[in-house]
Amino acid sequence: MNVMGIIFTNDATMGELTNKRTMASLPFGGRYRQVDFALSNLSCAGVRHVGIISRYNYQSLMNHIGDGEEWGLELEEGGLEFLTPYAMTTTHTYRGKLESLNNAWDFLEYGADDELVVMIDSAILSNVDLTDVLNKHVASGKDVTVVTKAGIANGEKKLDLALKLDENGEVTDMVVDYVADKDYVASMDIFVLNKAWLMKSVKEMIARDKFHMDRDLVMGGWQRGVVSVNVYQFDGVAMFNESVEEYFNNSLSLIKKDVRKDIFNGNHPVYTKVRDRVPTYYGEGCEVENCVIADGCILEGEVEESVLFRQVTVGKGAEVENCVIMNDAVIGEGAELKYAILDKNVTVTPGAKLIGTKKNPIIVKRGETV
Amino acid sequence: MYFQKKRVIAMLLAGGQGSRLKVLTQKTAKPAVPFGGKYRIIDFPLSNCVNSGIDTVGILTQYQPLELNEYIGNGQPWGLNKTHSCAQVLPPYERNDKKSGWYEGTANAIYKNIDFVDRFDPDYVVVLSGDHIYKMDYNAMVEYHVAHNASCTIAVRNVPLAEASRFGILNTNPDNSIYEFEEKPPVPKSTNASMGIYCFNWKVLREALMADEEDPNSSKDFGKNIIPNLLNAGHKMMAYPFDGYWKDVGTIDSLWEANMELLGKNPEFDLRGGKNATIYARNSALPSSYIDEEAKIVNSFVAEGCEVYGTVKHSVISVGCTIGEGARIEDTVVMPGVVIEAGAIVRNAILGENSKVCKNAVVGGAFAEGEKKSISVTSKGAVVEANTVLLPGDML
Numbered sequence: 001m002n003v004m005g006i007i008f009t010n011d012a013t014m015g016e017l018t019n020k021r022t023m024a025s026l027p028f029g030g031r032y033r034q035v036d037f038a039l040s041n042l043s044c045a046g047v048r049h050v051g052i053i054s055r056y057n058y059q060s061l062m063n064h065i066g067d068g069e070e071w072g073l074e075l076e077e078g079g080l081e082f083l084t085p086y087a088m089t090t091t092h093t094y095r096g097k098l099e100s101l102n103n104a105w106d107f108l109e110y111g112a113d114d115e116l117v118v119m120i121d122s123a124i125l126s127n128v129d130l131t132d133v134l135n136k137h138v139a140s141g142k143d144v145t146v147v148t149k150a151g152i153a154n155g156e157k158k159l160d161l162a163l164k165l166d167e168n169g170e171v172t173d174m175v176v177d178y179v180a181d182k183d184y185v186a187s188m189d190i191f192v193l194n195k196a197w198l199m200k201s202v203k204e205m206i207a208r209d210k211f212h213m214d215r216d217l218v219m220g221g222w223q224r225g226v227v228s229v230n231v232y233q234f235d236g237v238a239m240f241n242e243s244v245e246e247y248f249n250n251s252l253s254l255i256k257k258d259v260r261k262d263i264f265n266g267n268h269p270v271y272t273k274v275r276d277r278v279p280t281y282y283g284e285g286c287e288v289e290n291c292v293i294a295d296g297c298i299l300e301g302e303v304e305e306s307v308l309f310r311q312v313t314v315g316k317g318a319e320v321e322n323c324v325i326m327n328d329a330v331i332g333e334g335a336e337l338k339y340a341i342l343d344k345n346v347t348v349t350p351g352a353k354l355i356g357t358k359k360n361p362i363i364v365k366r367g368e369t370v
Numbered sequence: 371m372y373f374q375k376k377r378v379i380a381m382l383l384a385g386g387q388g389s390r391l392k393v394l395t396q397k398t399a400k401p402a403v404p405f406g407g408k409y410r411i412i413d414f415p416l417s418n419c420v421n422s423g424i425d426t427v428g429i430l431t432q433y434q435p436l437e438l439n440e441y442i443g444n445g446q447p448w449g450l451n452k453t454h455s456c457a458q459v460l461p462p463y464e465r466n467d468k469k470s471g472w473y474e475g476t477a478n479a480i481y482k483n484i485d486f487v488d489r490f491d492p493d494y495v496v497v498l499s500g501d502h503i504y505k506m507d508y509n510a511m512v513e514y515h516v517a518h519n520a521s522c523t524i525a526v527r528n529v530p531l532a533e534a535s536r537f538g539i540l541n542t543n544p545d546n547s548i549y550e551f552e553e554k555p556p557v558p559k560s561t562n563a564s565m566g567i568y569c570f571n572w573k574v575l576r577e578a579l580m581a582d583e584e585d586p587n588s589s590k591d592f593g594k595n596i597i598p599n600l601l602n603a604g605h606k607m608m609a610y611p612f613d614g615y616w617k618d619v620g621t622i623d624s625l626w627e628a629n630m631e632l633l634g635k636n637p638e639f640d641l642r643g644g645k646n647a648t649i650y651a652r653n654s655a656l657p658s659s660y661i662d663e664e665a666k667i668v669n670s671f672v673a674e675g676c677e678v679y680g681t682v683k684h685s686v687i688s689v690g691c692t693i694g695e696g697a698r699i700e701d702t703v704v705m706p707g708v709v710i711e712a713g714a715i716v717r718n719a720i721l722g723e724n725s726k727v728c729k730n731a732v733v734g735g736a737f738a739e740g741e742k743k744s745i746s747v748t749s750k751g752a753v754v755e756a757n758t759v760l761l762p763g764d765m766l
Contacts, residue, residue, distance in 0.1 A: 030658030269655035276650045278641040279407035279673035289663040
């Protein structure tokens with residue numbers, strides 16, 4: 001089965017955290033960028049032809065992914081391709097996924113042997129077995145398979161696409177960009193489609209100035225009875241990182257063993273760019289409890305219920321609680337941090353206090369000194 | 371095929387058995403022995419090469435090479451897989467002349483790969499061994515070698531007089547030129563110990579290797595034959611003084627010590643390094659480590675992919691290890707993939723890769739201040755059964 005992967009990098013929705021990066025390049029879980037999950041899911045399913053469609057701010061992303069070596073995508077044939085606005089047939093950016101696919105026509109045509117396409121986003125993290133999804137898609141004989149997660153729709157969160165299913169798993173309703181009720185399942189923004197069918201559909205949609213994947217192709221087509229939709233209900237951990245609050249809570253949920261075991265499933269590793277950092281040093285008098293800690297840190301203070309990225313220094317007497325601390329932060333002696341997200345390269349001067357709340361964690365911008 | 375001419379290439383001797391590491395090298399070559407939480411011994415000379423701007427490295431393997439070959443792969447972790455660089459594994463092989471067959475000594479190993487070296491037409495060849503932990507700029511040594519117009523330059527370090535008879539000792543003139551070489555002298559005249567790091571003019575070395583092969587009594591060894599022969603032939607030979615950290619990790623005790631010397635706020639050997647001082651390693655795709663609320667970690671290294679629920683003091687915990695609830699680890703080197711179950715106690719030990727210490731088992735023991743420690747060792751994949759004891763100094 002020849003499969004093409006298309007990753008969308010998603011537009012920024014997290015204010016200062018995504019000011020200068022896409023959702024795809026947002027750091028997550030101590031050593032990853034969000035896009036690592038999509039790339040690794042594709043890689044583990046044997047997909048060897050992947051395009052990354054990015055609208056803005058793709059520099060940090062390109063830097064992270066490079067030639068795709070870590071994901072086994074540095075190939076002579078196929079491999080990895082960045083589909084930035086300038087690499088596509090038109091120089092203006094696109095209004096929706098269908099339009100971006102139309103702009104990336106050369107890429108779609110190049111993979112002439114590919115029969116199926118997996119489209120996957122970068123803001124919803126999971127360790128999903130795409131081989132199984134692909135097999136179920138083929139067995140269903142439907143036009144589109146949507147991977148969904150139950151329990152996300154809650155009558156409060158706005159969802160890109162939500163579906164209501166009957167007891168046989170058949171779709172009875174679809175809503176787009178809507179605060180769906182609890183009895184809906186949320187799309188994880190992962191789609192499997194037959195490639196020839198997708199290419200034909202893209203042309204037909206664009207001809208009618210329709211460019212929105214969820215609204216025009218999936219929901220619109222299903223409503224008109226011309227697109228058949230199969231639903232793959234994922235039962236693992238799916239992290240919808242679409243707001244700062246969700247990102248913060250999902251980051252800290254890695255402290256839970258069942259969450260870690262699911263998203264870092266040893267049979268499907270999550271690959272990321274290698275950084276040659278030394279192991280983390282736990283000094284005399286450090287107290288680290290309930291934490292996820294990456295390489296290269298020097299810890300001499302107290303750290304509780306937090307996620308520390310690479311090369312973070314926590315000075316003596318510092319207290320860090322419920323925080324997400326990105327690479328290379330230096331937290332001075334005696335500083336006190338609660339409910340905070342520190343972007344990369346932040347310096348916290350000795351004795352400084354940063355106290356946020358669970359709902360509104362304090363965000364310190366990249367490179368700042370507080 | 372086109373080979374770019376290289377001014378300098380390195381030849382890394384990685385074929386030795388390392389028998390003094392006992393069970394740790396039963397199934398693996400010494401250079402592939404894990405070190406410092408996420409490294410293997412060979413990462414040090416390889417990273418030094420890269421950091422010194424040497425991009426062509428021949429790696430001579432012989433003893434139990436499977437794991438080592440797999441680890442080196444195409445040299446990608448060290449950036450040695452590019453168009454004009456290489457990390458070439460050179461096992462012994464069969465051919466129709468004298469260069470056929472097993473390596474019979476350090477010099478013989480290079481002799482049998484003269485063709486490999488010739489392809490790059492190097493001016494200088496740096497000969498290294500795969501059993502030392504140190505950071506060194508080989509390029510600075512090559513420049514020193516060139517500036518002194520030497521045929522051969524040997525890196526030396528000062529060792530305590532009492533230990534000098536364990537080393538090859540170089541007796542030098544005030545300008546650091548060597549006038550005498552003594553292999554493990556009972557009464558050493560100086561304390562300049564050879565570090566087993568050589569820089570040769572390739573033409574000189576090539577001739578010396580060919581000549582040595584004609585000598586039926588030669589043991590085909592750099593220290594015993596090549597170096598004394600060059601000296602006797604009147605070649606200019608220089609000692610290159612090196613005063614940084616350098617440790618031969620050829621024994622259980624020294625391997626344990628070297629790991630312990632990584633610990634502390636200002637460690638004797640700092641693994642950290644900025645530009646041109648990074649030690650590169652093949653990384654495993656493991657997540658960040660989890661440290662539980664009951665865990666207590668003091669003065670220790672913990673690499674990625676670990677789950678720590680117990681107490682760790684003054685130890686090195688490598689990638690992918692699990693330390694169970696209530697387990698206590700002290701003064702121990704825990705190699706990759708080790709599982710220590712709840713309630714186990716491990717002190718003064720080296721736990722080999724993927725070995726397992728089951729519930730409430732006890733490994734090693736405590737030693738009084740100043741008392742000679744006797745390190746307990748588990749081999750790769752060994753299992754210390756629940757409620758059993760592995761005594762101090764014992765091996766499993």
